[in-house]
Structure formats: structure tokens, C-alpha cells
Amino acid sequence: MSRILDIEDIDDIAAGAAVLGCGGGGDPYIGALMTCQSLRGGAPVRLVASADVPDDALVIVIAGIGAPPVLVEKIPNGSESELALRFLEKHLGRRADYLMAAEIGGMNSLHPLQVAAKVGLPVIDADGMGRAFPKLEMTSFHIHGIPVTPMVLANERGDLMLMQTTSDQQAEHFVKHLAVAMGGIMSSAGFALRGAEVKCAAVSGTVSICQDIGRALRESRRLRQDPFDALLAAMHATEYYCHAHLIFEGKVADVERRVTGRHNLGQARIEGPDGVMEISIQNEYLIASRNGRTVAIVPDLVAVLDEDTAQAITAESLRYGQRVRVLAASVPPIMRSEAALRVWGPQAFGIDEPFVPIEQLMAAGD
Amino acid sequence: MSRILDIEDIDDIAAGAAVLGCGGGGDPYIGALMTCQSLRGGAPVRLVASADVPDDALVIVIAGIGAPPVLVEKIPNGSESELALRFLEKHLGRRADYLMAAEIGGMNSLHPLQVAAKVGLPVIDADGMGRAFPKLEMTSFHIHGIPVTPMVLANERGDLMLMQTTSDQQAEHFVKHLAVAMGGIMSSAGFALRGAEVKCAAVSGTVSICQDIGRALRESRRLRQDPFDALLAAMHATEYYCHAHLIFEGKVADVERRVTGRHNLGQARIEGPDGVMEISIQNEYLIASRNGRTVAIVPDLVAVLDEDTAQAITAESLRYGQRVRVLAASVPPIMRSEAALRVWGPQAFGIDEPFVPIEQLMAAGD
Incomplete structure (x- = not known):
């Protein structure tokens, strides 16, 4: 094909x-x-x-x-x-x-x-x-x-x-x-x-999945539909990212950032009706905690999306005052294997927490 | 050959x-x-x-x-x-x-x-x-x-x-x-x-010249002759290094040294009967000044030799208390051309002095 x-x-x-x-x-x-x-x-x-x-x-x-x-x-x-x-x-x-x-x-x-x-x-x-x-x-x-x-x-x-x-x-x-x-x-x-x-x-199949998600977002805008509904529907339709959830909404209150030549290291703080979300960054969003409790953790996805358009905001573009929603989602099974987690599980980033799949964190949560 | x-x-x-x-x-x-x-x-x-x-x-x-x-x-x-x-x-x-x-x-x-x-x-x-x-x-x-x-x-x-x-x-x-x-x-x-x-x-011909100089030093030790006489004679016999002179003798009084990954940067101070000699270092000895006056300058040679054996002391081995003689010598003509001096003349090392050949400095000196 x-x-x-x-x-x-x-x-x-x-x-x-x-x-x-x-x-x-x-x-x-x-x-x-x-x-x-x-x-x-x-x-x-x-x-x-x-x-x-x-x-x-x-x-x-x-x-x-x-x-x-x-x-x-x-x-x-x-x-x-x-x-x-x-x-x-x-x-x-x-x-x-x-x-x-x-x-x-x-x-x-x-x-x-x-x-x-x-x-x-x-x-x-x-x-x-x-x-x-x-x-x-x-x-x-x-x-x-x-x-x-x-x-x-x-x-x-x-x-x-x-x-x-x-x-x-x-x-x-x-x-x-x-x-x-x-x-x-x-x-x-x-x-x-x-x-x-x-x-x-x-x-x-990941390039096609990107395209499907992007197309869903574009179509939703053209049809004046809720882009978040379209995004979640597109992700739910995939084998890899089917456990996709919006886990927070609020306003970016602070972004600490340090660029080292190789990496963009930082910490973002988002405040909203449900409290405070902290997200740690090493080029990518790695871990999201809501009111002190981990709600999504690497290698599962954490994405920060513009509240109006559902467009993803890169870690280097995130800044004070942006109104956002935070999305978490599962990753392909190959990315969650034991061998895989040894290389890119939370410990590989110095995070002293075990990896818990987003679907379990959601089931255990509120 | x-x-x-x-x-x-x-x-x-x-x-x-x-x-x-x-x-x-x-x-x-x-x-x-x-x-x-x-x-x-x-x-x-x-x-x-x-x-x-x-x-x-x-x-x-x-x-x-x-x-x-x-x-x-x-x-x-x-x-x-x-x-x-x-x-x-x-x-x-x-x-x-x-x-x-x-x-x-x-x-x-x-x-x-x-x-x-x-x-x-x-x-x-x-x-x-x-x-x-x-x-x-x-x-x-x-x-x-x-x-x-x-x-x-x-x-x-x-x-x-x-x-x-x-x-x-x-x-x-x-x-x-x-x-x-x-x-x-x-x-x-x-x-x-x-x-x-x-x-x-x-x-x-430089490898052979090294060997001639090394042999002269070894022979002088074997024959209990003055190794400095032997060294100078060996250098005077070459086309490249024929303007060779002992420019100072004394005791190493101080060595400042800073190792970056790439370079050994420093400054040595030698005190003797004729006053003080300062030598600046960037991996090599670059410039020697006696009582504040430049007496040898890159690309001409500056070497620091053990007082007893005339053995050369590397810049990283130079240390307080060593009794030494300092040698200066001309370099091959190709190393003193205008094009050459643009690349390794004193300015290339941040030294704000013109290059003056050792034979001119000696003639102008005491």
C-alpha cells in the first residue's frame, strides 16, 4: 500500500x-x-x-x-x-x-x-x-x-x-x-x-495516524465542530493511542525553562478550576501531576493543547497566560515493554516513580 | 634515502x-x-x-x-x-x-x-x-x-x-x-x-634532526661532556634551527596552569642571577620575556631544559623548584613567511607584539 x-x-x-x-x-x-x-x-x-x-x-x-x-x-x-x-x-x-x-x-x-x-x-x-x-x-x-x-x-x-x-x-x-x-x-x-x-x-502506520488526527482537527474547524471531540474520536479510533483523555484545563501560570544546547529542560505550572497541574519537560512533556498526584507519566503521551483550536503547543512555545487543555494517551504496546521501560521509563529521566499506564491511572482516579 | x-x-x-x-x-x-x-x-x-x-x-x-x-x-x-x-x-x-x-x-x-x-x-x-x-x-x-x-x-x-x-x-x-x-x-x-x-x-628532514639532537645529548652524557654544548652544536649544524641560544638560567618560581579539555594554558616564572623570565604557555611555550623585555617569540622555539641533563621539560611537567636553562631558536623559513605568521604569529595567540626573529632579538640585546 x-x-x-x-x-x-x-x-x-x-x-x-x-x-x-x-x-x-x-x-x-x-x-x-x-x-x-x-x-x-x-x-x-x-x-x-x-x-x-x-x-x-x-x-x-x-x-x-x-x-x-x-x-x-x-x-x-x-x-x-x-x-x-x-x-x-x-x-x-x-x-x-x-x-x-x-x-x-x-x-x-x-x-x-x-x-x-x-x-x-x-x-x-x-x-x-x-x-x-x-x-x-x-x-x-x-x-x-x-x-x-x-x-x-x-x-x-x-x-x-x-x-x-x-x-x-x-x-x-x-x-x-x-x-x-x-x-x-x-x-x-x-x-x-x-x-x-x-x-x-x-x-x-504512525505517519498516517498523524495525518488522520490532523485531518480530523481541520475538518472540525471547517464544520464548526468541537475540535477536542474530533481529536479524541480520531485517537480512540487508533490501536495505539485509543486510551486518550483530557486530564486538565486551565491557564499557564508559570514556565521555567533552561536550554542546554542539546535539551530544553523545564517545568510548567497550569492553574484551573480543578486545581494545579505541574508538567516536567525534557524537550517533551514527560509527566503530569494534578494537585500533587501523578495523572500521566512517560512513556505515555502528555500533550498541551490550545483551548480554542485544540492545536498542540510545543514545549518551547508554552508561555504564561495561554489557556490550554492537557491530553494524556496510551502509546503503542512496543513502547511499554519491560525492555523499553528500562530505556525510557520514568527512571531514565530521573523520575523516581513507576510507570503506570494511563488507563489504570484513569480507573484509579476521581 | x-x-x-x-x-x-x-x-x-x-x-x-x-x-x-x-x-x-x-x-x-x-x-x-x-x-x-x-x-x-x-x-x-x-x-x-x-x-x-x-x-x-x-x-x-x-x-x-x-x-x-x-x-x-x-x-x-x-x-x-x-x-x-x-x-x-x-x-x-x-x-x-x-x-x-x-x-x-x-x-x-x-x-x-x-x-x-x-x-x-x-x-x-x-x-x-x-x-x-x-x-x-x-x-x-x-x-x-x-x-x-x-x-x-x-x-x-x-x-x-x-x-x-x-x-x-x-x-x-x-x-x-x-x-x-x-x-x-x-x-x-x-x-x-x-x-x-x-x-x-x-x-x-625533521625526524632525522630530532634524532641527531637526541644522539648528541646521549653521546655527551656518555662522554661526560657538557650536554648544552652538544645540544647547541647539533642545532647549529642544522639549516632550520641554526640560530640557537641559551637565553636564561634559573629556578622555576611559579607555574600557573589551567587545563581546558583541549589546551594546557598557563604562565611560568623563572628566577635567576640575571633577573626574572616569564614564559606564557598554550600547550607549547609561546613567548619568553626577560625582565619585561621579549627575548623569544612564537613561531621561534622556546624550550625549557633541565639544568643538569639538558633534557627538555614539557609544559605540563614544569613545576616549582626545577633548576632550568631556557633555549630559544629559529624555525624553518616556511614557518616565518607572511602567510604563516597570519596563522601562527603572536597575534594568533592573542599576543599583541610583532614577531621578531631570534637572531634580530639577540643582536639587539645585551
Whole structure:
């Protein structure tokens, strides 16, 4: 199964990815602008189901890496990822057959589409987490033993860095330093999976799910319907995100934020009729507590949505005075396995709480 | 002209390189130990005059990069540079024909010999400066437009980083960050010159000169002669370092030192019968002033020698109470050209003084 993506599809994917991306993965507006520009001047982009990818195909994963707040001020020139891809292909001695996203997040869901339009490659309808995460080893590929390196990093000047590390954690260690050296944000090409590996290790169908969610939001606006109803209905219709709930509404009272080159670290406080919600941030929204009690916790999704439009607000755009609703949702089962939780469960972020699925937290709650 | 190097040659090269290396280039004792170990277990190493290298030969430059004080505590495992070399060869799609040193300095003169014994390649009797310098762009190769990248960096774990930068200055920028990420010291393989480029851009004969100086020092000790007379005679006999003078003697009164991941920065103060000498340090000894007047300035050599043995003391080993003599000497003409001084003249180190050759400073002096 495959289909050609047009400009309207891009905006829908961006809107849906912003919700599933938990406030991370880079600004969706910039991602959509860049991708639409590439599509207008470039090749048509074909989205392909992972089941239809030949086992021996070479699949390269394209992603922006760094602190999302930097992206808003320092926009890529649009050629970084293509440079990174070509350099990796040269190293591998083989041309890529497909591109794929590392994560579902504002910009990073679109990044492979943007490159695909430039180089004329199809993109696989899948990614490595079905949400966004702030570290290189936090992918379903890692859980399946597929290394992130060789990976090429590129900056807007055209400097290239090819990493071949002894572990994915070491790759993350270097990326932390290189993100600073490359000015806070960089583009990457890595993973170099075979088609067979994509089938067993990737989270499939996520680009289409983004698009379905984005389309539902757009349609609801056109029909003057409640966008939150439309959003929840779209999520409930999925296998992965079916346990989706609005867990709070209120006004952003405070956002503490510290940008480290690699990460956007912070804490948001939202006040509303039901009390106070605190959300901790590491590029993504990680954990939400309502009046001191945890109501949603990583790897389950936490998204902050504009009260009027249900549009997702990235962690770097969240600011005092915004009226918002907070959404929590389940993630694909592969993301909740024991092996997975060792890598991206609450402990991996220094949170001393066990992971409890949102459906259990909801059942135990008020 | 070529010859096989034996173990005794290595010690002589180390001793001579420590003098010409201006206190930089890494600890000569560790370099000699590592190289002798490789030679005992490995292939014989042939030293080849640059004139005898075929024009189309591929020459790879091997060097340790980072803060020399780290090397003293964190000794390489000995395989880093070979890994870096092999990775660079894979990238270039071609095996190296010769190895060469980037600089003349305690360890870095020996580094290519250490690798050569492991991989069975000949080493060219030349380097890229005829002394040691603390930044990647400070080579005669750079002055001739030969880029430092692609360059591979390796740490003791086996992590590899291949840089392809838009300028040598950008490469230095990344190395500064990567040195921190790799724990202060790393090994490198880079430059990838052709034989024809070596002939026009390298400083030739410098490994043999190191050996001549080292042999003169060793012989003087054996014959109970004054090692300083022997050292000066050996330097006066060279084309490059013929203006060699002892400019001070005294006791080290103070050494301020600050190690960044990439550099050993500091200031030494020596007190003696003729007053006070101040020497500023950035990995290497850069400028020496006697009673407030500059008496030797980069790129000319400043070396600090043990008063009894005339053995060179590296900048990281200099400490309070040592009784020393300070030597200054001219450098190869290629290192004093206008283009060269723009890259490694005093201004490049933030020193607001013009370069004046040591022979002029001596003539103007007391």
C-alpha cells in the first residue's frame, strides 16, 4: 500500500504529529513550511507501508537533533539532511532505498518527507517510537539491537561529522557535545536499517495516524465542530493511542525553562478550576501531576493543547497566560515493554516513580 | 634515502623532539614507551626522505590531539590511531602508502612510528611545522591549502568520529568540543596528502634532526661532556634551527596552569642571577620575556631544559623548584613567511607584539 502525499497532507501530518510528539520534535510550522517548499520544487513523495518494503532495502532515518527552542530562531537552510544522507551513503557504499522518521514530533515527522522531495525517495509510514523522545538510544530500533551509528550530523554551514560509536549511549554522549559545537540544532542521517528490520522494529502506520488526527482537527474547524471531540474520536479510533483523555484545563501560570544546547529542560505550572497541574519537560512533556498526584507519566503521551483550536503547543512555545487543555494517551504496546521501560521509563529521566499506564491511572482516579 | 629505525633511535628521536616541541606535543617518555612496545612486537619501521615518496602516494598524518597534561594520567591503549587510520582508509576507499607526523613534539613525533610498526607502513622524514602547535590549522599543509579533513578521531574505547568540515578552523572548533567529549585526549588520522603535496608543503628532514639532537645529548652524557654544548652544536649544524641560544638560567618560581579539555594554558616564572623570565604557555611555550623585555617569540622555539641533563621539560611537567636553562631558536623559513605568521604569529595567540626573529632579538640585546 502506498500513496503520494500532497501539500494539504503535510499540514495535517504536522498538526497530528504535534499532538503525538508531546510538545517535542521541533516546531511543526517550520517543519511544514520547509517540507511544502521542497514538495513544490521537488519530486512527488510516496508514503509506503512498512509491510511493502523489500527485506533487503536500505532504509535511512532522517531527524533533526538538538534543543527545539534553537530551531525557532535558527531555521535550517534545508540542505543539511540531504548532505548528511549523501555522506552516509558514500560511507556505506550504497544508495538509500527509503527514508523514515526517527520519531513522531512536530518537525521530525516531516523531516524525511522534506528530504524525500529533494532526492526522490519514498518514505516509510512508520517511525522509531510513535511519539518523540530526547535521547538517541530512545528508539524501538535500539530495543531491537539496531545501532544508531554510523550516523552523520550536519550543520547549516555544511560541516559533516560521521559517528561510529561503541554504543548508542556513547553516540548520545557525543551528540550532546556536538549539539553545542553545531550551534544547538543539527540534522542527521543514521540507523541504516534493512527493510526486514523495519518490519520487526519500527512502529508502523504512525505517519498516517498523524495525518488522520490532523485531518480530523481541520475538518472540525471547517464544520464548526468541537475540535477536542474530533481529536479524541480520531485517537480512540487508533490501536495505539485509543486510551486518550483530557486530564486538565486551565491557564499557564508559570514556565521555567533552561536550554542546554542539546535539551530544553523545564517545568510548567497550569492553574484551573480543578486545581494545579505541574508538567516536567525534557524537550517533551514527560509527566503530569494534578494537585500533587501523578495523572500521566512517560512513556505515555502528555500533550498541551490550545483551548480554542485544540492545536498542540510545543514545549518551547508554552508561555504564561495561554489557556490550554492537557491530553494524556496510551502509546503503542512496543513502547511499554519491560525492555523499553528500562530505556525510557520514568527512571531514565530521573523520575523516581513507576510507570503506570494511563488507563489504570484513569480507573484509579476521581 | 631510507633506513630502518631501531629501539635506540626511538629514544633519540623522543629526546630531540622534546626540545624542538617547545614543551608541547605530549609526553616523550610515554611516546617512546608506546613506540618501543610496538616495534618489539611489530614490523620494522622504515624512515623515508620526502624526496623519495612517489607523487601519487597516499600519505596519512597521525597525531594525538588534546590537552597534554591529560595524557600523563590517561595513557592511550595503543590501538586508537590504528583504528582511526583504518576508518579513514575505508572512507577514502584506498589504503595509505606512508604515514607522517603532524608536528615535532614529545609524543607526536613518535606517534606515526608507533602506528607504522603495527601496520607495516613506512614513515616520511618530515612533519607539518618543525615544532609543535596547539591548533589544527597551524600546519604548513594549511598554508599550502591542503585541508585537515577528512580526519578521524578515536578514543580509548574505540569510538570513532570522522569530520569533514568547511574549513580547518571549523575542524579546530569541533575538535575543541570533541576533546572534552573524548576525555581530554584523542588520537587522529587525517590530512590525506599526496606524495607531491608532501614534497612542497611539509617541513622535511625533521625526524632525522630530532634524532641527531637526541644522539648528541646521549653521546655527551656518555662522554661526560657538557650536554648544552652538544645540544647547541647539533642545532647549529642544522639549516632550520641554526640560530640557537641559551637565553636564561634559573629556578622555576611559579607555574600557573589551567587545563581546558583541549589546551594546557598557563604562565611560568623563572628566577635567576640575571633577573626574572616569564614564559606564557598554550600547550607549547609561546613567548619568553626577560625582565619585561621579549627575548623569544612564537613561531621561534622556546624550550625549557633541565639544568643538569639538558633534557627538555614539557609544559605540563614544569613545576616549582626545577633548576632550568631556557633555549630559544629559529624555525624553518616556511614557518616565518607572511602567510604563516597570519596563522601562527603572536597575534594568533592573542599576543599583541610583532614577531621578531631570534637572531634580530639577540643582536639587539645585551
